[in-house]
Amino acid sequence: MSCRGVFIHFFGLFKRLHTSVPSVRALSVSQSVMQNVPGFLWKLGQLNHVAIAVPDLEKARSFYQDVLGARVSKTVLLPEHGVYTVFVELGNTKLELLHPLGKNSPVTGFLQKNKVGGMHHICIEVDDIKAAMAHLKEKKIRILSEEPKIGAHGKLVIFLHPKDCNGVLVELEEA
């Protein structure tokens, strides 16, 4: 490469580095704050977790821990939700592995339809769950419990009907 070629190559590289750093930073800042939409009495925050229903919890744990090398929590039983949970840490978010607990588990029917497992719900943080509920009722989005419950992180949660949310079961958790 000529002297001029070397200069152009390094100048191009410098420009790319220079422009990529602020855009990465801007992205991470916007993800870490609640969205402030004018006229809204509550704010939507970041993705808390994606839940995956699994027919074999130990096999699923082993996949994330031993094959992908992720940090994985102990199994926690949540009888009031009818699930066993295992959390997989991903840095910017988590995966929640779900397995039915008890005969009335809401995950049983899902696993009957999805034998190998599959994405069960997403969980997004909100700053005020009661205000979110009032707003969603007004918008005719079905909330799957009369009152918020205590979720996997000891915080208030509600679930929104998948048929009202583009086919995805949505959990909102008060941050």
Ligand SMILES: C[C@@H](C(=O)O)C(=O)SCCNC(=O)CCNC(=O)[C@H](O)C(C)(C)COP(=O)(O)OP(=O)(O)OC[C@H]1O[C@@H](n2cnc3c(N)ncnc32)[C@H](O)[C@@H]1OP(=O)(O)O
């Ligand atoms: C600890 C806590 C936490 O993270 O904090 C948790 O995870 S607790 C995680 C477990 N808890 C929950 O899931 C609570 C909220 N879930 C529920 O209330 C229920 O599971 C429903 C989502 C209402 C589904 O009820 P159920 O199974 O009785 O109804 P169903 O089988 O007739 O389903 C009605 C329609 O919704 C679809 N459907 C059912 N579950 C779905 C899901 N997870 N994602 C997307 N679509 C789903 C079915 O395919 C069906 O569509 P077609 O009519 O087209 O066939």
